[in-house]
Every structure is written in C-alpha cells, then in structure tokens.
Amino acid sequence: MTSTAAHEAPVAGEDAVAEIEIRNLTMKYGDTVAVNDLDLDMNSGEMLVLLGPSGCGKTSTMRSIVGLETPSQGVIRIAGKTMFDSAKGVSVPPDKRGIGMVFQSYAIWPHKTVFQNVAFPLRMQRLPRTEIRERTEEMLETVGLKDEGSRGASLLSGGQMQRVALARSLVMRPRVLLLDEPLSNLDAKLRDRLRFELKDIQQQIGVTSVYVTHDQSEALALADRVAVMREGEVMQLGEPMSLYDRPQTRFVADFLGVTNLFPGQVASSDGGVNTVRLDGCDTEVAAVADRPAGAEVSVCVRPDAVTIDDPAAPRSGGNRFSGVVHASSFLGTHVRYRIDVDDAVSFDVVTFSRRKIFARGDTVTVSVDPADVRLLSE
Amino acid sequence: MSVLQQTFRRSTRYLPMSVILLILAVLAVLPIGMLIYASIIDVVPRPGSTGGALTREWYSNIANRAYLVAGRNSMVIAIGGTSLALLFGTGLAWIGARTDVPGKSIVALAGIVPLFVSSLVGALAWSFLGSPNQGFLNILLRPIGLDVINVYSIPGIIFVFGLYYAPYSFLLVYSALSLMNPELEESAHTHGATNFTVMRIVTLPLVAPAIIGGGLLTFALILENFSVPTVLGTPAGVNTLPTxxxxxxxxxxxxxxxxxxxxxxxxxxxxxxxFVQRKVLSRREYTTVAGKGFRPRVVTLGRWRWAGFAFAATYIFLAVVLPLMALLQMAFRNNLYIAGAAELFDPSAFGLDTMIDVLTYSSFQTGITNSVVVAVSAALLGVVFCFAMAFTVARSKLPGRQVIEYLAMVPVAVPAIVMGMGILWAWFLLPLPIYGTLAILVFAYIGRFMPQGFTSIAASIRQVHTDLEESAVVSGASKTRSSLEVTVPLIRSSVIAAMLLLLILSFRELSVALFLFTTDTRVLSIVIFDFWNGGSLGRAAAASLLYSALLTVIVLAARRWMGVKQAG
Structure with missing residues (x-):
C-alpha cells in the first residue's frame, strides 16, 4: 500500500489543532444521559480506544462523531472543520462527513459482490470508472482479498466480512476511521490474528482512528491511548501501559482486569509509605502512597506484580504473606494461581516462571513490592 | 443552516407522514366514524346530508328477539366452527411437523390449500353436496337409507367453517412446532419424562399461545363471515349477525x-x-429460538403412521376433492334434476352448455375484467402504501409514527361487511365522485387488507439491520440513495410476496364489496353470489370453477415466485 497525500499527517506545528476535537458533548435519550459533557482531543494518526461497559456512552460518542446520532449539545470538529455545533445549529449529514466506519455487524451488503461493496463509497463520490477499479483493487489487496472481488458477499466467512468492512471504510481515504467493536463477532483465535492485522493496516495508512470496545485486552493491545468511559464520562485517559500500571479509580482498575482489589482503611502514614488494614481481617499491606490515616481506600495489586515462593525461600523486604494455593491453572504462556491469604483476602497471581509449579493445598509465601501497591478511591 | 432552511426541512420532513395519516383517515377512521355516527342518528346517511338528531333507538331495538337469536347463532357457530377448525388445524400441524407420517409434505400442503378457496365457493359446493334430498351425498346414500345429511343447518354451517378455517390455526401451530428448540424437549426426555409427559409438560405449554392465538383469530374470522351462513343458513332461516x-x-x-x-x-x-388474540400471540417469543437450523423432534408413530395419513387424506377429501367433484357435477350437467345415484355417473347427462353459457355471459366477462383490474390495482397501490407506512414506522424518528402502526392495524377488528357500509357512507362525505366506479372497490380492498400488507412488509424491513443502511450513508450515500441501493433490493422478494398476498386476498373477497358495487362494477365473487341468489345454481358452479381455477393459477404463480426466492 502506497501512502498518498490524503493520508499524510498534517505538518505538526506549535499551534497544530487536534485532528478530532470534541467539546461539551452531551447526548440524552429522553431522561437518560448517554454522554455527559464530554471533552476529547485526538491527534492525527493516533488510535484512540473508547473502553467501557455497555451503556457507558462509547458507542453514542462514536455515532455522534460520524453523524448517525444528533447530540443534544456540544461541538465536534474534524481537522478544524465544524461537523456539529449545537449553538450554531450546524450539523453536517453523515454522508458529507467523509468518515470511514466499520460496524459491529460489519453491515456488508449481502446482495452485492465484495468488489461492489468496497467500491460503493467511490461510486458515491462519482469518481471515474477506472479510478474506482484501481483503488478498489488496491484496497482489496491491502486487506488480503485480492482474488475475492467477484464473490457474493453473503458467502463470506466472518473474518472475510470483517476485512471487506475495513476495506470499504478505508477506500475513500477518510481522515478519520471509526471502528465499532469490529472483532467482537469473531472467534478467539481469529480475533487475535485480525487484531494485529488491523493495527498494522491502521499504522501503514496512518489514519486517525477511534475504536470502541468493551474488551480490555483488545483495548490495551491496539490503542495509542485508551479512554475508559463510565456513565457518559471519561474516567481516565492515557497510554495503555500507564493506564494499566496506574489506574486512578477502583472502576478503572477493575475494568482493566486488575483482580486484586481489596477495600481497606489507611492505618498509618509514615514518610511516603501507607499501611492499610484490609476490611474484614487483620492483614496489613504497605504501599508507597501518601494518604491521611483513616482514609477509606481500595488496595490494588496487579496479578503480575505478586511473587510466589516456597515458605523456605530467603526473605526480602516489602509485603510478605503466608498463604495456601486454592487453585492453579496452567495457561500455556503463564500460570495463574489463586492464593488464600486469610478468610477475606485471596490474591490472584500470574507467573511466567515455570521453574516451580505449585499445586492446590501447597503452603506458599506471596510478596509484593510496596511500590507496586496502589491505593485507589472509588 | 439558516432559519428558513431549517423551517423548510422541518416541514418537508413531516410531509410524507402527513400524507400517510390523511390516507389512513380516509381508509380506516372515517368509515368507522360514519358507521358509529349512523348508529346514533335518526336519519339515513345520504350524499350531502349529515344532519339528524341523536337517538338511542337503534341500540335499544337490538333487545328484540330476532337480533338475539342471530347473535346466539353467531356465537354458537363461531364456537363450534372454531373448535372443529382447531381440531383439524392443530391435528394436521402436529402430524405434518412432528411425526414420521408418510407423505409429510402433502400433509403440510393439505393444511394450507383451503386458504385459497373462497369460503363462498366452499359453501356453494357443500350446499350441492349436502342439501336435503337433492344433495349429491344424500342421493348416493339413499340406497342404503343414510340420506340424512343436511348442511342447511347450524351443524352444517359449523362443519363447513371447520373445514375452511382450519388453515389459520394450522399455520400458527405448524410454525411453532417446527421452530421449537428440540433441546427443550430432549432435556425433559433425558431427565426421565416419557414421550407423553414431554408432550404434556413441555410441548403443549410452548405451543399453547399459538393454539389459543390461532383459535381466537379463527373465531374472529368466522364471526364476521358473511358468505357461509348466507348460502347454508338462508334456506333454513338461520341468521347470524353478518347476514x-x-x-x-x-x-x-x-x-x-x-x-x-x-x-x-x-x-x-x-x-x-x-385485542386478546394479540396479547396472547405477543407472548409467543419464548417458544422459538431464531437463527439456528433446528431439526424438530420427530415422534415415531409406528403402526399409527397410516392413521395419521388417513386423517390428512380425509381432510383433503372433505375440503377439496368432494367439493371439486360437486362443482364439476353441477357445472357440466345438462339437467339439474337427478332422480337417483346412477344418474350421477351417466355420461349422457353431461355437456358443456352451462360452461359455454357462463363464459359467453357478459356480466361474467366484465366480472373477470373487474376482478383482475381491482385486485391488481389494490395489490400494487396497497403494497406501495404499506411500504411507505412500514418504512416510516421502522426508520423515521418522527413523533407520532406509532399512530400509523395502530391505524394500519385497525381494519383487523372491523368486520368486512361493516367496513363496506362504513366506506359507502364515508364516500358520501368526500368530494371525490368515485361511488359506482371500480376505484371505490380498490380503496375498500386496500383498507381491508392493509393490516396484512403492513405486517409482512414491516417484518421484512425490521429484518434489515439499520447498520446496512447506515453504512451506506457513512459511505457517502444520501438517505434516499441508501434506501434505493440497500433496503429496496434486500426486501424486494418480501415486497413482491406481500403484493401477491394482497392480490389473492382481494381476488377472493366478497363481503366488503357487497354494498359498493353497481351493475357495471361487479367483481367475480359478486357475479357468483348473484347467480346463486337468482337460483342459477349450474351457472354459479361453473363460475365458481373458473373463479377457483384463476385463483389457483395466481397462487401457483405466487408459490413459484416464492420458491425462487428461497432458492436464490
């Protein structure tokens, strides 16, 4: 795929405007607020993932960008051009926005061939026949469907439909590409493969993309930045690794799959180290944090930040707990344990070491570096 | 966008819906309004006069004995006819869907064939078969002393209704039985239930809504039917509310x-x-699991296989074969007086005179032309109108679009004969001079059958995922362009099927036209009714045969088309 002018990022200057600019976006359906006063900026060429449970407003936000929904309030600008502005009464219809979109159901027209599906946006632009043919074939090659053009679209497999949908959304060389849970209808193996392909094509073309999903691993794998949404608001926005390592709220940690979340109360605060007593037991956890004593917090530890050892292993500093292996499952690349520390606290532990595999009932020691313990508010 | 542009957009946005609501008002609201109005004033509705004082007289008259008897007859006939139709319909449905009966596809066909016989023709044929003395069956049974059949009676009317209204419950129950997830029954079976218990605790409760819904639908259709009690009840002085x-x-x-x-x-x-019927059927969802190719559980009948087949064969014999033979006898006899059973098989008694007479009869010829013109126009215009309504309801976000749905379904609850009256009076009020033309029949048929057209087109539009249209819009197509490129091609076959349905229903209809035709605008069903009314039974039979033959051709063409749809 050769990059063309339309895909090249605009020259980034000091005052370069964001590629997508969303201000005060609010959307109501009757009395329910789907999107609540949302502000969001996206840089050219980046892939932003909107992550959240169903009903969090991620799909409504995406559909507002493309113009399939009319927000109750707010401003949406793309490359400096106003697409929607409730105050000024501006609303560019979706067919004039020039945004590509991959639907969750793919929305491949079953009565057209693969070629006709992909060529459709170019036909709508009334391009000359030869150019339509050239660009469509080029696009089909990019998504690996070079020889499938004449096939009826109703005969495609799920993965092929997904590629056709992607080709159709990219063929018009949009400034912005929207993807609405594009991998959710595929089986796990195919999903993994297409995830890489998708990222590859997106980076190759350099198109600014918004990707909606409720699958945290998909979000972490694909995103340049992730926006975790809840009840119409962005809870936290950031790069995948910083988000995973430093969630700011219990909700974000929980949604990103951090399973070790224990409610507790700060017992003491001493020189940047808090000691937290977990609710319902005597267990105390040290954390590098600076909260006042008595504060209600959630202790958050990533499963991969916990070390598991023989009780006889040499001691090191930090949090050490004695526990019993409750369950152990071998998952190929790693082993996942559930370790009961006391009646109220069980740790999820992920270890990539296979030197020593523990079995159910084994007594072990789990340890966590206080620097890896985060204290979260609700 | 300027304020002016916005105002313009807003008003054009509402234009299609306003037109639809206006047409609905004329087709559904006005006739019902006129009917109710006529029932509470003391002057007869007439062109140009809408005056009159309010009165309760007409309703208090109904306490009169004659009305009460007609009302009681209606109820007795509807209850009896529904019970018999349910017996035939659910029996055939179960045999056809769930057993290893020989000739399964024939059984399934048997369940729907009578749907395409006009109940007028069915009643006529059975009057030839089962009238006292001269009925063919009585002539045949006289030698053995069993010439006691009398269809000119309430039991006779119930019997004919039972035969010709079985398809409605058949269709509903058959689809419930064949779409049911077999795992529901299998799990009961593996957890210790016998075949009979499975049927009692799983199958029956799951198809109960279909049986009850089908029963109520049949009840409503029998209650409003005019032709059967007219043909079979008049000789015996039996009146129902429609007659x-x-x-x-x-x-x-x-x-x-x-x-x-x-x-x-x-x-x-x-x-x-x-209302009750809709409530019952709306709870039906849980019986089926859509989208999976199930192979329904089949019960092995063993020795009873042939009993099942005999049941289906008897039904076909009574509903189709015997009536057809009776019509053939009547249509091709030279002399309608029959002295004994032997004359039924005497070749010299037959000839083409009646048939030629009917074929050359000018009102029969205009009847055919009128029927074709009216049915085709009603089907074409009706389908366009139903598409417009269904599309507006399913795809627009305009407030008030639900009103369209309610109004479109209103005629379901209006008896055809009553609708005919209402339309007659409604057009007295309107400035269009269409009374006495075929146009008023077209309007009446569209009004009468729009629920069926609307339901089937709305269902097919709902099956087109909005994503398919939205992806076209996102790709740069306008809304109109997207519906032309995507929606219309995708539901084309359903639209054509709906059109054929309207064509068949319009072609078959008698009651709604009863008060709307004039000498020049008689349709085929009216011509046959007039033959019968005037005592020309041979002509009535010959015309019925031709009428049924035409209907069969239309149905076969329709089936062929729908078959092509399934293959492609």
Whole structure:
C-alpha cells in the first residue's frame, strides 16, 4: 500500500489543532444521559480506544462523531472543520462527513459482490470508472482479498466480512476511521490474528482512528491511548501501559482486569509509605502512597506484580504473606494461581516462571513490592 | 443552516407522514366514524346530508328477539366452527411437523390449500353436496337409507367453517412446532419424562399461545363471515349477525341505521377478540429460538403412521376433492334434476352448455375484467402504501409514527361487511365522485387488507439491520440513495410476496364489496353470489370453477415466485 497525500499527517506545528476535537458533548435519550459533557482531543494518526461497559456512552460518542446520532449539545470538529455545533445549529449529514466506519455487524451488503461493496463509497463520490477499479483493487489487496472481488458477499466467512468492512471504510481515504467493536463477532483465535492485522493496516495508512470496545485486552493491545468511559464520562485517559500500571479509580482498575482489589482503611502514614488494614481481617499491606490515616481506600495489586515462593525461600523486604494455593491453572504462556491469604483476602497471581509449579493445598509465601501497591478511591 | 432552511426541512420532513395519516383517515377512521355516527342518528346517511338528531333507538331495538337469536347463532357457530377448525388445524400441524407420517409434505400442503378457496365457493359446493334430498351425498346414500345429511343447518354451517378455517390455526401451530428448540424437549426426555409427559409438560405449554392465538383469530374470522351462513343458513332461516346486517341493508327501504347499530356491536365484539388474540400471540417469543437450523423432534408413530395419513387424506377429501367433484357435477350437467345415484355417473347427462353459457355471459366477462383490474390495482397501490407506512414506522424518528402502526392495524377488528357500509357512507362525505366506479372497490380492498400488507412488509424491513443502511450513508450515500441501493433490493422478494398476498386476498373477497358495487362494477365473487341468489345454481358452479381455477393459477404463480426466492 502506497501512502498518498490524503493520508499524510498534517505538518505538526506549535499551534497544530487536534485532528478530532470534541467539546461539551452531551447526548440524552429522553431522561437518560448517554454522554455527559464530554471533552476529547485526538491527534492525527493516533488510535484512540473508547473502553467501557455497555451503556457507558462509547458507542453514542462514536455515532455522534460520524453523524448517525444528533447530540443534544456540544461541538465536534474534524481537522478544524465544524461537523456539529449545537449553538450554531450546524450539523453536517453523515454522508458529507467523509468518515470511514466499520460496524459491529460489519453491515456488508449481502446482495452485492465484495468488489461492489468496497467500491460503493467511490461510486458515491462519482469518481471515474477506472479510478474506482484501481483503488478498489488496491484496497482489496491491502486487506488480503485480492482474488475475492467477484464473490457474493453473503458467502463470506466472518473474518472475510470483517476485512471487506475495513476495506470499504478505508477506500475513500477518510481522515478519520471509526471502528465499532469490529472483532467482537469473531472467534478467539481469529480475533487475535485480525487484531494485529488491523493495527498494522491502521499504522501503514496512518489514519486517525477511534475504536470502541468493551474488551480490555483488545483495548490495551491496539490503542495509542485508551479512554475508559463510565456513565457518559471519561474516567481516565492515557497510554495503555500507564493506564494499566496506574489506574486512578477502583472502576478503572477493575475494568482493566486488575483482580486484586481489596477495600481497606489507611492505618498509618509514615514518610511516603501507607499501611492499610484490609476490611474484614487483620492483614496489613504497605504501599508507597501518601494518604491521611483513616482514609477509606481500595488496595490494588496487579496479578503480575505478586511473587510466589516456597515458605523456605530467603526473605526480602516489602509485603510478605503466608498463604495456601486454592487453585492453579496452567495457561500455556503463564500460570495463574489463586492464593488464600486469610478468610477475606485471596490474591490472584500470574507467573511466567515455570521453574516451580505449585499445586492446590501447597503452603506458599506471596510478596509484593510496596511500590507496586496502589491505593485507589472509588 | 439558516432559519428558513431549517423551517423548510422541518416541514418537508413531516410531509410524507402527513400524507400517510390523511390516507389512513380516509381508509380506516372515517368509515368507522360514519358507521358509529349512523348508529346514533335518526336519519339515513345520504350524499350531502349529515344532519339528524341523536337517538338511542337503534341500540335499544337490538333487545328484540330476532337480533338475539342471530347473535346466539353467531356465537354458537363461531364456537363450534372454531373448535372443529382447531381440531383439524392443530391435528394436521402436529402430524405434518412432528411425526414420521408418510407423505409429510402433502400433509403440510393439505393444511394450507383451503386458504385459497373462497369460503363462498366452499359453501356453494357443500350446499350441492349436502342439501336435503337433492344433495349429491344424500342421493348416493339413499340406497342404503343414510340420506340424512343436511348442511342447511347450524351443524352444517359449523362443519363447513371447520373445514375452511382450519388453515389459520394450522399455520400458527405448524410454525411453532417446527421452530421449537428440540433441546427443550430432549432435556425433559433425558431427565426421565416419557414421550407423553414431554408432550404434556413441555410441548403443549410452548405451543399453547399459538393454539389459543390461532383459535381466537379463527373465531374472529368466522364471526364476521358473511358468505357461509348466507348460502347454508338462508334456506333454513338461520341468521347470524353478518347476514342480519345484509338483510337490513337490502330491505326496502333499507334499515341502514339499524344495520349500523348491529354492525357497531359486531365490531365491538371483534375488537375485544382481536385485542386478546394479540396479547396472547405477543407472548409467543419464548417458544422459538431464531437463527439456528433446528431439526424438530420427530415422534415415531409406528403402526399409527397410516392413521395419521388417513386423517390428512380425509381432510383433503372433505375440503377439496368432494367439493371439486360437486362443482364439476353441477357445472357440466345438462339437467339439474337427478332422480337417483346412477344418474350421477351417466355420461349422457353431461355437456358443456352451462360452461359455454357462463363464459359467453357478459356480466361474467366484465366480472373477470373487474376482478383482475381491482385486485391488481389494490395489490400494487396497497403494497406501495404499506411500504411507505412500514418504512416510516421502522426508520423515521418522527413523533407520532406509532399512530400509523395502530391505524394500519385497525381494519383487523372491523368486520368486512361493516367496513363496506362504513366506506359507502364515508364516500358520501368526500368530494371525490368515485361511488359506482371500480376505484371505490380498490380503496375498500386496500383498507381491508392493509393490516396484512403492513405486517409482512414491516417484518421484512425490521429484518434489515439499520447498520446496512447506515453504512451506506457513512459511505457517502444520501438517505434516499441508501434506501434505493440497500433496503429496496434486500426486501424486494418480501415486497413482491406481500403484493401477491394482497392480490389473492382481494381476488377472493366478497363481503366488503357487497354494498359498493353497481351493475357495471361487479367483481367475480359478486357475479357468483348473484347467480346463486337468482337460483342459477349450474351457472354459479361453473363460475365458481373458473373463479377457483384463476385463483389457483395466481397462487401457483405466487408459490413459484416464492420458491425462487428461497432458492436464490
């Protein structure tokens, strides 16, 4: 795929405007607020993932960008051009926005061939026949469907439909590409493969993309930045690794799959180290944090930040707990344990070491570096 | 966008819906309004006059014995006919869907064939078969002393209704039985239930809504039917509410207000039944699991296989074969007086005179032309209108679009004969001079059958995922362009199927036209009815044969088309 002018990022200057600019976006359906006063900026060429449970407003936000929904309030600008502005009464219809979109159901027209599906946006632009043919074939090659053009679209497999949908959304060389849970209808193996392909094509073309999903691993794998949404608001926005390592709220940690979340109360605060007593037991956890004593917090530890050892292993500093292996499952690349520390606290532990595999009932020691313990508010 | 542009956009946005609501008002609201109006004023509705004082007279008259007897007859016939139709319909459905009966596809076909026989023709044929003395069956049975059949009676009417109204419950129950997830039954079976228990605790409760819904639908259809009780009840002096309405309208002078009051009561009854029926059927979802190719559980009948087959064969024999033979006898006999059984098989008694007579009869010829013109126009215009309504309801976000859905379904609860009256009076009010033309029949048929057209097109539009249209819009197509490129091609076959359905229904219809035709605008069903009314039974039989042959051709063409749809 050769990059063309339309895909090249605009020259980034000091005052370069964001590629997508969303201000005060609010959307109501009757009395329910789907999107609540949302502000969001996206840089050219980046892939932003909107992550959240169903009903969090991620799909409504995406559909507002493309113009399939009319927000109750707010401003949406793309490359400096106003697409929607409730105050000024501006609303560019979706067919004039020039945004590509991959639907969750793919929305491949079953009565057209693969070629006709992909060529459709170019036909709508009334391009000359030869150019339509050239660009469509080029696009089909990019998504690996070079020889499938004449096939009826109703005969495609799920993965092929997904590629056709992607080709159709990219063929018009949009400034912005929207993807609405594009991998959710595929089986796990195919999903993994297409995830890489998708990222590859997106980076190759350099198109600014918004990707909606409720699958945290998909979000972490694909995103340049992730926006975790809840009840119409962005809870936290950031790069995948910083988000995973430093969630700011219990909700974000929980949604990103951090399973070790224990409610507790700060017992003491001493020189940047808090000691937290977990609710319902005597267990105390040290954390590098600076909260006042008595504060209600959630202790958050990533499963991969916990070390598991023989009780006889040499001691090191930090949090050490004695526990019993409750369950152990071998998952190929790693082993996942559930370790009961006391009646109220069980740790999820992920270890990539296979030197020593523990079995159910084994007594072990789990340890966590206080620097890896985060204290979260609700 | 300027304020002016916005105002313009807003008003054009509402334009299609306003047009639809206006048409609905003329087709559904106005006729019902006129009917109720006529039932509470003391003057007969007439062109140009809408005056009159309010009165309760017409409703209080109904306490009269004759009305009560007609009402009781209606109920007895509807209950009896529904029970028999349910027996035939659910029996055939179960045998066809769930057993290893030989000739399964024939059984399934048997369940729907009578749907395409006009109940007028069915009643005529059975009057030839089972009238006292001269009925063919009585002539045949006389030598053995069993010439006791009398279809000119309430049991006779019930029997004919049972035969010709079985397909409605058949269709509903058959689809419930074949779409049911077999795992529901298998899990009961593996957890220790016998075949009989599975049927009692799983199958039956799951198809119960279909049986009850089908029963209520059949009940409503029998209650409003005019032709069967007219043909079979008139000789015995048996009146039902619809035949009573007809007699009141045809009295000299017509007792129109009284007819309106009876009609309004009949309609009220139907409204209740239809309402309950919809409630029952709307709870049906849980019986089926869509989208998976199930192979329904089959019960092995063993020795009873042939009993099942005999049941289906008997039904076909009674509903199709015997009536067809009776029509052939009547249509090709030279002499309608038959002295004994032997004459039924005497070749010299037959000839083409009646058939030629009918074929060259000018009102029969205009009847065919009129029927074709009216049915084709009603089907074409009806389908366009139903598409417009269904698309607006399913895809627009305009407030008030639900009103369209309710109004489109209103005629379901209006008895055809009552609707005919209402339309007659409604057009007295409107400035269009279409009374006495075929156009008023076209309007009446569209009004009568729009629920069926609307339902089937709306269902097919709902099956087109909005994503398919939205992806076209996102790709740069306007909304109109997207519906032309995506929606219309995708539902084309359903639209054509709906059109054929409207064509068949319009072609078959008698009751709604009863008060709307004039000498020049008689349709085939009316011509046959007039033959019968005038005592020309041979002509009535010959015309019925030709009428049924035409209907069969249309149905076969329709089936062929729908078959192509399935293959492609």
């Amino acid at each position: 009573f309405i007809y007699r009141l309208m045809n009295a000299a002078p017509p007792d129109a207000n009284q007819a309106a009051a009876v009609g309004a009561l009949l309609m009220a009854l139907l409204v209740v039944i239809v």
